[in-house]
Amino acid sequence: xxxxxxxxxxxxxxxxxxxxxxxxxxxxxxxxxxxxxxxxxxxxxxxxxxxxxxxxxxxxxxxxxxxxxxxxxxxxxxxxxxxxxxxxxxxxxxxxxxxxxxxxxxxxxxxxxxxxxxxxxxxxxxxxxxxxxxxxxxxxxxxxxxxxxxxxxxxxxxxxxxxxxxxxxxxxxxxxxxxxxxxxxxxxxxxxxxxxxxxxxxxxxxxxxxxxxxxxxxxxxxxxxxxxxxxx
Amino acid sequence: xxxxxxxxxxxxxxxxxxxxxxxxxxxxxxxxxxxxxxxxxxxxxxxxxxxxxxxxxxxxxxxxxxxxxxxxxxxxxxxxxxxxxxxxxxxxxxxxxxxxxxxxxxxxxxxxxxxxxxxxxxxxxxxxxxxxxxxxxxxxxxxxxxxxxxxxxxxxxxxxxxxxxxxxxxxxxxxxxxxxxxxxxxxxxxxxxxxxxxxxxxxxxxxxxxxxxxxxxxxxxxxxxxxxxxxxxxxxxxxxxxxxxxxxxxxxxxxxxxxxxxxxxxxxxxxxxxxxxxxxxxxxxxxxxxxxxxxxxxxxxxxxxxxxxxxxxxxxxxxxxx
Numbered sequence: 001x002x003x004x005x006x007x008x009x010x011x012x013x014x015x016x017x018x019x020x021x022x023x024x025x026x027x028x029x030x031x032x033x034x035x036x037x038x039x040x041x042x043x044x045x046x047x048x049x050x051x052x053x054x055x056x057x058x059x060x061x062x063x064x065x066x067x068x069x070x071x072x073x074x075x076x077x078x079x080x081x082x083x084x085x086x087x088x089x090x091x092x093x094x095x096x097x098x099x100x101x102x103x104x105x106x107x108x109x110x111x112x113x114x115x116x117x118x119x120x121x122x123x124x125x126x127x128x129x130x131x132x133x134x135x136x137x138x139x140x141x142x143x144x145x146x147x148x149x150x151x152x153x154x155x156x157x158x159x160x161x162x163x164x165x166x167x168x169x170x171x172x173x174x175x176x177x178x179x180x181x182x183x184x185x186x187x188x189x190x191x192x193x194x195x196x197x198x199x200x201x202x203x204x205x206x207x208x209x210x211x212x213x214x215x216x217x218x219x220x221x222x223x224x225x226x227x228x229x230x231x232x
Numbered sequence: 233x234x235x236x237x238x239x240x241x242x243x244x245x246x247x248x249x250x251x252x253x254x255x256x257x258x259x260x261x262x263x264x265x266x267x268x269x270x271x272x273x274x275x276x277x278x279x280x281x282x283x284x285x286x287x288x289x290x291x292x293x294x295x296x297x298x299x300x301x302x303x304x305x306x307x308x309x310x311x312x313x314x315x316x317x318x319x320x321x322x323x324x325x326x327x328x329x330x331x332x333x334x335x336x337x338x339x340x341x342x343x344x345x346x347x348x349x350x351x352x353x354x355x356x357x358x359x360x361x362x363x364x365x366x367x368x369x370x371x372x373x374x375x376x377x378x379x380x381x382x383x384x385x386x387x388x389x390x391x392x393x394x395x396x397x398x399x400x401x402x403x404x405x406x407x408x409x410x411x412x413x414x415x416x417x418x419x420x421x422x423x424x425x426x427x428x429x430x431x432x433x434x435x436x437x438x439x440x441x442x443x444x445x446x447x448x449x450x451x452x453x454x455x456x457x458x459x460x461x462x463x464x465x466x467x468x469x470x471x472x473x474x475x476x477x478x479x480x481x482x483x484x485x486x487x488x489x490x491x492x493x494x495x496x497x498x499x500x501x502x503x504x505x506x507x508x509x510x511x512x513x514x515x516x517x518x519x520x521x522x523x524x525x526x527x528x529x530x531x532x533x534x535x536x537x538x539x540x541x542x543x544x545x546x547x548x549x550x551x552x553x554x
Contacts, residue, residue, distance in 0.1 A: 003424040006417075010460055010508070020507055020514070021300045021406055024413050028420045035424035043293030045423065046416035050296050051284040054242060055368055056411035056511055060404065060519075061245040061281075062375035066339065066382040068396030070332055073386045074325025078332045081325065112340045115516040116400075121336055124520055144522050148531035151516035152504075155528075156535065158512075159500040170465065174492045177469045181477055185489040193493035193550070200542050204535050 006031030063116045071121060079122045080129030091127035091146055091216060092209030095153035098123050099205050102157025103198060107164040113154050124150040131216045142219055149212050153205065160201035164191045235358065238365040239285070241372030246281030249274050252398040269306020270402070273299050277409060296413060303406040310405035310518050324386075331385050339378035346370030404518045410510030418466045427467070430457055431474025443486070446479040447548045454495050455502035455540055462508030464499030471495065486551040494547035501543065504536035505529055 006027040013023030025046075032042035067075075083089055098118070105112045113119070124147045131146055132138050138146070163171040171190045178185050253274035260267030276295050284292055302308065325332065347370040353360040361369045383393060401408070421427060431453060438449045453475050457467035476495060480486040503509045507526065517528045524530070 003421075003426050004429055006421065006424075006426060007430075007460060014507060019304050020410060020510070021413060022304050024410070024417050024508075025297065025300045028417045031417075031424050031426060032420045037420075037423070040290055042420060043297070044289040045293070045419050046296055046413070047287075047289040047291065047293030049416040049419040050409075050412045051280065051289070051292055053412040053415035054281060054284065055238075056415070057408050058242065058245055058368065059371055059375075060408065060511075060515065061248060061401070062241060062372060063339070063378075064400040065248070065393040065397030066335055066375060066379040068398075068400045069379070069382045069386055069388055069393050070335060072321070072392070072396050073328060073332060073388075074321040074323075075332045075336060077322050077325035078329065082330070082333070110344055112344060115519050117336070117339060119516065120519050140523075144524070144527055145531065147520040147522060148517070148527040151520060151528045152531045152535070154516070155504060155512050155532065159503065160497065160539075170496055173465055174468065174496060177472055178488055178492060181473060183477060183481065183488045185492070189489040190493055193490050194497065196546050197494070197497045197539065197543060200539060204538050204542075208531075208535050 002034030003031050005034045059114060060116050063114070067116060067121050075121050076125040080125045083126040084129050089130055090213045091131040092149075092213035094123065094127050094130060095150055096202075096206055096209050099153045099157035100202060102154065103161035103202065106158065106161040107198070111158070113158065115151060115154055119150050119154050123153065133220070135220055139219070142215065145212065145215070149208065152208075156201055156205050160194075161198040162194060164194050164198060234362045235360050236369060237362070238368040238372065241368065241375075242281045242284075244372070244376075246278045246283075248394065248397065249278030249281060249401075251394050252401055253278060255395075255398055256402075266306055266308060269302045269308050273302045273306075273308060273406065274401075276302075293416075296409075296416070299406075299409060300413075308406055310407070311402040328385060335378045335381035335385060338381050339374045342374035342377045343370050346373050400519070403521060404515055407510055407514045407518055410514065414462050414508060414510065418461055418463060421461065422466070427457060427470030428474055431470055435475055435479065440479045440483065443480075443484040443552055444548050446475070446484060446486075447551065448544060450475045450480055450491065450495055451498035451540070451544045451547060454499035458499040458502030458509075459506040460508065462503070462506055462510065464496060464503055467499050467502075468492075468496055471499075480551060484552065487553070490551040491547060494543045494551075498540055498543045498547075501536040501540035504532040 009027040009030050010023060013026065014020075028046055029039075029042060032045070033039075037045075083094065098113075102113050127146050127150050128138065128143055131142070163169060171187055174190055175185060175187055253271045256267055256271035256274060260271055276299050280287075280292055280295055347367050350361045350370055350373075351359075351363045351366045379393060383389070386392075434449050434453050434456075439445050440449065450471060453471040454464065454467050457471060458464045461467060472492065472495065476491050477488070480491050481488050503512060507514055507529065513528050513532075514525055517525045522528070
């Protein structure tokens with residue numbers, strides 16, 4: 001039972017908003033010591049898993065020079081200009097289309113997006129440009145919400161259509177766990193049962209994006225004097 | 233024998249991180265304690281990227297602890313990134329036009345095509361890449377091609393690239409090491425049997441003789457454990473072996489494929505709501521320079537809760553349909 005001390009550390013740390021890195025390290029130490037491991041064992045475990053999972057940080061590090069360079073020369077401005085000409089486009093619709101494309105690619109196991117590769121350089125600036133239109137700069141609160149939703153559209157598109165047609169990641173993991181437990185299941189079946197949630201994710205996405213678009217319209221309709229006062 | 237290993241790209245990333253560390257150290261006499269802490273952090277991180285697999289694990293563990301101490305004691309905070317002045321960016325955007333988009337489109341294209349082709353390049357007793365590493369190598373190749381294209385389009389040298397990359401890296405800051413550190417916590421949890429205790433606790437408190445209660449317990453356990461671990465893949469074996477199979481499948485005769493599919497997706501709903509899923513929720517908030525680091529989570533919570541309820545209902549309806 002002493003091993004559960006780590007969960008307590010995580011919950012308390014996150015609620016009190018301690019530094020997340022510190023919380024995780026403390027939780028690992030508390031859990032390990034509670035379960036009777038030596039400090040040396042805990043360090044070795046954390047170290048070997050850190051090296052094994054460096055791949056999670058690799059894409060960001062490798063992408064940044066190219067993205068940073070293109071940004072210095074106006075990539076975000078170009079992306080914003082490109083989309084600004086479309087008459088039916090809104091911030092929310094751009095995000096919905098991005099989510100849909102992302103989900104479609106996911107069904108065959110392709111990963112084509114990413115926060116560093118697509119959202120920061122392209123999707124977020126497009127959405128912000130559409131929300132702004134020809135009007136004055138958006139207030140920080142609104143532009144932050146738009147960016148947060150752009151990041152969310154990447155996650156929603158990434159998560160909820162995994163491996164429906166071609167199994168690469170999670171479906172194989174599920175099959176592995178079930179097979180090992182002596183419960184045989186088919187890969188095709190596992191994939192197809194993901195379809196209802198994939199469709200629902202598109203519907204719920206449309207709901208959230210529409211609410212965002214509505215707030216953008218509301219901001220545009222507020223009288224000009226208030227807008228300039230509200231802007232930073 | 234394989235010709236190209238993914239370690240090549242870890243090495244390149246490590247060298248880049250060390251270059252950023254040197255940059256920070258140069259500026260440190262002016263920026264004080266925080267500057268030195270930042271330089272030390274990126275230096276150590278660069279080392280784990282370059283030579284991590286060749287060092288004893290305890291040493292890497294020690295380096296990880298040192299990085300966390302530097303972050304906490306040095307009060308390292310993400311630094312907002314300034315990328316030149318806006319007028320200049322606008323001018324070059326209209327001058328370069330769509331050529332600016334080319335490298336940005338080239339990167340995912342090379343990653344996808346490379347991921348499909350690279351594993352097929354092989355002959356008698358040799359292959360270009362290890363199949364397990366092909367995704368990572370394709371990613372590295374995509375970034376390399378993208379960087380070369382970006383340098384050509386903008387007519388810039390590698391120095392500018394390192395500087396601009398460093399600028400974005402500092403904007404993300406310490407969140408960069410959250411994902412691999414969380415994997416470490418996951419390992420300690422797994423070894424200590426934390427998941428089993430959680431699954432037992434849930435199984436003991438809910439009336440599992442009711443088929444729907446078992447569904448709620450399993451989907452809820454997936455979401456809850458994912459909230460704590462930041463990773464649904466870690467929650468899946470624990471909850472499936474601890475709650476799903478004994479109660480939904482064996483006790484109530486539910487369909488294991490339906491259960492697993494909706495169970496995993498319930499876990500993803502948890503991923504959307506936790507700062508522990510750093511690479512999905514915190515890194516993008518920093519990358520998009522949002523003042524509130526939990527802004528992405530806040531944008532995702534209503535969606536995540538609604539989709540979780542949908543998953544529970546769908547699992548309940550379909551899992552016992554036979």
